[in-house]
Amino acid sequence: MEIDGMRLVASVIPAGEVAVTSHLGGFDGLGRAWGEFFGEIGAMGRAPGNPFWESYVTEPSPDMDPADLRTDLYCLVRTPDDAA
Numbered sequence: 001m002e003i004d005g006m007r008l009v010a011s012v013i014p015a016g017e018v019a020v021t022s023h024l025g026g027f028d029g030l031g032r033a034w035g036e037f038f039g040e041i042g043a044m045g046r047a048p049g050n051p052f053w054e055s056y057v058t059e060p061s062p063d064m065d066p067a068d069l070r071t072d073l074y075c076l077v078r079t080p081d082d083a084a
Contacts, residue, residue: 016076017077017078018076019077025069033073041077048075048077
């Protein structure tokens with residue numbers, strides 16, 4: 001389907017358990033936030049699965065303080081012995 005010159009493609013996220021956390025701060029801290037999030041998943045006896053994704057909760061603007069940004073991180077989780 002195409003709308004206003006943009007192609008839309010339906011997709012499906014596999015069924016399963018999802019872990020979620022929020023990162024508060026600038027986008028430059030997202031790499032560290034993902035690493036800590038994956039570490040927390042491991043500490044719970046689980047393993048990160050695929051897919052994982054971000055949701056940008058706060059609309060960024062040029063005059064805002066990056067510390068006010070909120071990004072939610074999502075990751076399917078599995079038991080470590082499950083196939084990835």
